Amino acid sequence: MNLAELSDDDLRAHVAAELARTRQRSAELTDSVDDEDLVRQHSPLMSPLVWDLAHVGSQEELWLVRDVGGREAIRPDIDDLYDAFQHARADRPQLPLLGPAEARDYVGTVREKVFDLLERTPLEGRRLVDRAFAFGMIVQHEQQHDETMLATHQLRSGPPALSAEPPPSDVDVLPPEVFVPGGTFTMGTSTEPWALDNERPAHEVHVDDFYLDTTPVTNGQYLAFMDAGGYDDPRWWSEAGWAHRQRADLRAPRFWQRDGDRWSRRRFGHLEPVPEAEPVVHVSFHEAEAYAAWAGKRLPTEQEWEKAARFDPASGRSRRYPWGDDDPRPEHANLGQRHLRPAPAGAYRAGAAPCGARQLIGDVWEWTATDFLPYPGFAAFPYREYSEVFFGPEYKVLRGGSFGTDRAACRGTFRNWDYPIRRQIFAGFRCARTPRAEERR
Numbered sequence: 001m002n003l004a005e006l007s008d009d010d011l012r013a014h015v016a017a018e019l020a021r022t023r024q025r026s027a028e029l030t031d032s033v034d035d036e037d038l039v040r041q042h043s044p045l046m047s048p049l050v051w052d053l054a055h056v057g058s059q060e061e062l063w064l065v066r067d068v069g070g071r072e073a074i075r076p077d078i079d080d081l082y083d084a085f086q087h088a089r090a091d092r093p094q095l096p097l098l099g100p101a102e103a104r105d106y107v108g109t110v111r112e113k114v115f116d117l118l119e120r121t122p123l124e125g126r127r128l129v130d131r132a133f134a135f136g137m138i139v140q141h142e143q144q145h146d147e148t149m150l151a152t153h154q155l156r157s158g159p160p161a162l163s164a165e166p167p168p169s170d171v172d173v174l175p176p177e178v179f180v181p182g183g184t185f186t187m188g189t190s191t192e193p194w195a196l197d198n199e200r201p202a203h204e205v206h207v208d209d210f211y212l213d214t215t216p217v218t219n220g221q222y223l224a225f226m227d228a229g230g231y232d233d234p235r236w237w238s239e240a241g242w243a244h245r246q247r248a249d250l251r252a253p254r255f256w257q258r259d260g261d262r263w264s265r266r267r268f269g270h271l272e273p274v275p276e277a278e279p280v281v282h283v284s285f286h287e288a289e290a291y292a293a294w295a296g297k298r299l300p301t302e303q304e305w306e307k308a309a310r311f312d313p314a315s316g317r318s319r320r321y322p323w324g325d326d327d328p329r330p331e332h333a334n335l336g337q338r339h340l341r342p343a344p345a346g347a348y349r350a351g352a353a354p355c356g357a358r359q360l361i362g363d364v365w366e367w368t369a370t371d372f373l374p375y376p377g378f379a380a381f382p383y384r385e386y387s388e389v390f391f392g393p394e395y396k397v398l399r400g401g402s403f404g405t406d407r408a409a410c411r412g413t414f415r416n417w418d419y420p421i422r423r424q425i426f427a428g429f430r431c432a433r434t435p436r437a438e439e440r441r
Contacts, residue, residue: 001327003131003193008123015118015135018408022142023111025337025406026053029149032161035100042156044090045424051082052149054098056142057107058082060114063382068134069117074109085385114138128382136194136408137382143406150337150404151424153268154255160269167339167403171277171346174214177433178356180304182209185311186318187303188375189413198387199413201377205303209440212300212308213430215345215358216366217291220276222283223263225291226252236293241286244421254282254423268340277344279364279428285396285420288367288429300432302370302397302415309353309360309400310412321412322353322360328407333362336406342428343403357430362405364428365398365416372397372417390417402426 003011030038030053038050047055058078065071080086081095098106114135121129128134153162183206189195190202231251234242244250252258255266256274263274283291285299292298300308310318319325323332332351334343342363352358360366372395380388395417401410404426418425 002325003136004191011123011132012118015132015139016115018139019111019114019118019135022139022146022406022408023107025146026056026107026142026149029146029153029162030100030104032153033156037156037158037161038100039093039097040156041090041093042152043424046148046152046155047089047092048097049149049152050100050103051092051095051097052145052152053100054078054103054106055082055084056145057103057110059141060107060138061110063134064114064117064138065110068121068129069113071113071117074113075106131193133194134382137196140194140196140409143409146337146406147402147404147409147426151426155424156269158269162268162340164338164340167334167341167343168347169344171344172349172358174346174356174358176214177211178214178308179435180207180210180212180308180355181313182207185307187306187413189411192320192411192413194408195411195413196386197379197381198372198374198415199411200379201375203376205307207301207303207307209435210300210304210432211435211439212304212355212357212432213297214356216279216342216364216428216430217288218276218345219274219278219280222253222280222291223274223276225294228294230290230294233294236290237286238289240420241290244284244286245290248421250284250287253280253287275341275344279342279345279359281342281364281402281426281428282423283367283428284423285367287423288427289369292429292431295431297431297433299367299369299429302368302399304432305360305366305368305399306412308355308357312354314354319354319412321351322357323351328361328410333359333401334403335362335401335410337404339403341403360400361410361412362401363403364400364426365402365405366400367427367429368397368399370397371395372415394419396420398425398427 039048041048061074123132184204186202187205188199188202256263264271265274309322371393373391398416
């Protein structure tokens with residue numbers, strides 16, 4: 001959907017629908033467990049679910065009710081409690097947080113005021129409201145926390161609380177790699193109305209010829225690395241990666257366990273054999289980098305990933321998505337928690353990129369070799385704490401979204417980032433390589 005071309009009435013209707021759709025997902029993630037589960041911290045890496053719920057309401061109040069709407073504060077007394085920079089996740093259970101019923105009442109009150117001001121707010125004249133940017137920012141923020149809450153569900157113990165249909169099983173037999181010709185392309189965006197600051201501005205980037213895995217690395221391929229002793233051989237690991245592997249005693253992707261002579265995995269309360277055809281998930285950057293070295297390859301740079309995902313050689317332009325400019329539909333990609341697992345490698349032929357690569361959007365976030373840094377001409381907007389304070393070599397860029405990422409929070413330009421040791425996120429990878437001398441075209 002081209003938001004820039006919608007009338008104000010149609011844009012307001014779209015915003016209202018997105019806000020409602022997003023809140024329904026938040027409700028499903030929090031209503032599926034009891035109050036005791038909502039206030040429990042399932043991992044020091046994550047907040048209690050009830051903190052995430054009230055936090056999305058607090059951000060909605062700050063940006064839409066107070067800033068955009070200019071209205072009186074609803075709960076100024078809780079601003080610090082739900083400021084993500086004030087309290088580490090491990091410390092949040094000890095805070096005087098809103099209980100489940102109070103949190104639900106609070107987010108409901110905020111939303112009522114937001115729907116009212118949506119009807120009254122001019123959608124132009126101020127950058128924060130132009131083409132409903134602030135509303136789109138809040139939709140994306142809540143969807144990002146929904147994915148975080150989904151990761152918390154994966155970390156919780158006990159019987160399954162969520163259910164979903166399996167992903168499509170029809171796959172194509174594909175070549176292992178695709179060739180991506182070098183050249184200049186437009187990276188990032190200056191025109192996407194709801195794009196966030198780190199995706200901006202559009203700028204020209206040159207990449208050399210490279211080969212890219214057609215699909216993400218699968219569990220079966222990763223098992224071959226494990227069976228070959230990959231976790232025990234420092235040749236494949238960076239110095240930092242090997243140190244972390246030893247310190248954390250890494251031996252397999254997170255949530256895997258040995259089951260006799262086979263491997264099983266725990267997935268949202270289910271224990272099941274590891275499905276070899278699915279993309280591997282819950283691996284760190286260090287593990288991805290080690291596998292790539294063992295395979296005689298490397299991780300793609302962020303620039304290579306985006307060229308493969310967006311550049312259309314027939315038109316010479318960068319698309320919004322691998323398949324074109326249309327918003328994602330179910331036949332394009334595994335997004336939005338429709339399925340609680342990645343689809344088998346080779347699925348989603350309608351979502352193929354011009355280069356032939358599959359599943360660049362959805363299924364698993366893909367680690368890249370690139371540090372999270374600003375683009376040339378970057379300007380923080382509307383606040384430094386979204387992107388700018390994270391720039392630097394401590395974080396690696398992930399691209400493409402996962403099965404838990406919503407379509408509103410995933411574009412061909414969307415950038416995610418995390419510490420290279422993180423494994424609770426729905427992250428996998430694919431490999432790239434530089435052409436050998438005899439392959440140069």
